Amino acid sequence: MRVQPRIVFITLIFILLLFSLWHIGAGAIYIAPLDVFKALQSSDSEHNFIVNNFRLPRLLISGLVGAALAISGLLIQGVIRNPLASPDVLGVTSGASLAVITLAVFWPDAPTSYIPPAALIGGFSATALLLFLARHLLHRPAAFALVGIALAATFGAAIDYLLTVNPLEINTAMLWLTGSVWGRNWDHLPLIAPWLAVLMPLALLLAYRLDLLGLGDDTATSLGIGVKKLRLLCIVVAISLASAAVSVCGSIGFVGLVSPHLVRSLLGHRHLLLLPATAITGAILVISADLFARILMPPIELPAGILTAFIGAPYFIFLLCRYKNW
C-alpha cells in the first residue's frame, strides 16, 4: 500500500491536532475544544490556569517523548537492519531506567539535573553490553532481539531488587518506571526538548545515507558511504534520544517498535520522509495513550506505558510470528 506522502502528512498532522485538543480538554475538569483555544489565546479565560500550567506541558512532553522514542526506533531498525529492534526491545531503555533508579536509591538527594546523564550512561552501557554479547548475531535479527529481551529482563530484575531492598518513595518510582507523564510540568521540558532540537536535524542529515545503507553494506560501501562510521553515529543518536525520553518519564514501551513499521508501510523507504512521519506517529501514540490512560477509568490514572504495551506487545508477537529469517 503506497500513499501520496502529502496525504500521509496531512492526515498525521490532523490526527495529532485532534488528539492534542482532546488531550488538553479531557480530565477531571472537562474543557470543550473551543474553550481550549480561548484558554490558549487569552490569559483571562477561566481555564487558562489549568491549560497552561498542567495540561499543555503534559501534552508537549508526551508528544516529544513519543517523537524521540519513535525516531530512536527508526534509526536502530535502519542501521542494524533488524525489523524487531527498538530501544525498549533491546534493553536500552531498561538500562537507562536501572541507572536512574540506582541514582535515586544511593543518592536520594541528587538534583534532577543528574537524571539525564545517568539515563544516558545507563542507555549506552546497556547498548555496549548488548553489542558485545550479541556481536556474532548482528545478521540474525531475531536472535539479536532475543539477547536484547534477555538483557532487558535482567535489568528489570535488578530494578525490582533495588526497589524491594530500598523501599524509597516506591509509588513515584513505580509511576516513573511504567512510563507515566503524570505530574509532568514545564520544568521537565528542558530534559527532552533540546535533545530533539539537536538530534532530529542531525538525523535528517543522515537520512539519504540511511537509504543507501538499505541496499546492504557492500553496495553502500561501493557507493562511497563510510558504513561503520554511519552506523556508529546513528546508534549514538538513537540511544541519546531514547535515554532522554527515559529521563523524563521512564520507559514507555513499544512506541519505538510500532511507529517506524506503521510509517514504512505507508511511505516506503525514504528516510527524509520517514523521519518526520515517524516522529509525528510516535507523538500521536504517546499522546493518545496518555489520554486514554486518564479517561478510561477516572479518577484512576493509568501510566501511559501500560497502554502502549497493550497495543505494542501483541504487535511484536505478530511480527515474530510473521518473521521468517530465523
Place this chain on the structure above:
Amino acid sequence: MTTEQTAISIAHLDVGYSTKKIISNLNLSIKKGKITALIGPNGCGKSTLLKTISRLLTPSAGAIHIAGDIDVLKSSSKEIARRLALLPQITQSPEGITVKTLVAFGRAPYLNQFGMLKDDDHRQIELAMRQAGITELADNYIDQLSGGQLQRVWIALILAQDTDILLLDEPTTYLDISHQYELLNLLEELNLAGKTIVIVMHDLNQACRYADELIIMQRGEIVNIGTPQQVFTEKMLRDVFNFEAIVINDPEANTPMSIARGRKNSKSRAA
C-alpha cells in the same frame, strides 16, 4: 613495456586475519578496456581480492592504485566510488521501491547530503537504464521482477555510477542459463562501449568465452595470467582445480572449453 594501459595495479597486497592470511604478497595489474575474469577453486581468494579492490575488506599491507596514480585505500570514498563500481554477489533490494528509484541510488557519489537529483543525474539514470535494457521497467516495483530482470536493474545501478571500472562478483550465480548468457552478452556490449570489467566467475567455459584475460588463483596466489588460449590448459585444470578434463575448441566462439573426462564404467560408456 606494452602500450596497453593499466586500469588497476596492485602491489604487495596482504589480506586476512591475524591468524590466517588469505592473500599474501600479491602483485597484479589489470588491463584497461578489457574483460578480466578471476577464476580458481573455492577458497582461492578470488572474491577476497575483488572485495579488497572495492574497499569492502581492508588489507593489512600493500597498495591498490587505479587510473595510474589514484590510491584506492587513501583517497576519499566518494572519489573512488566515481571510478570503481561493484556488483556484490548478494544484492539487497529494499521492498516497495521502483526500478528507477533503485537505479537512481547509483548517482550517490555525485549527490549532496540529501540525495537531490539534478538534470544531469536524470540523464545518466535514463542512459544507464537504456544500456541495461530496462527502460520499459522503470516504473515497475522491484518486487514484481524476475531474477534476470532484477540483475539487469542492478547492472543499471552500477552503470548510473558512471565509472570506468566495473567489478562483478559472480553475477550469474542465481540466474537460469538463458539469463546467464543474456547478462554476459550485456557485459560484453558494455566492454565494447569502453568499460573495464573484472568478474569473479564460477563457470570456466563462460570465463573462456567472454574474458580477454584470465587470472587464475590458487591458495591466495596468482598461478597464471593470460588469454584463455594461453593459460586454459588440461594441465592447469588438473593442477589448480583437481579436475580431469580435455580442453577443446568451442566451435561457436573459437575459444577454449573444458569437457570432463568420463569414468571407465560410467553410463555414457556403457550405452
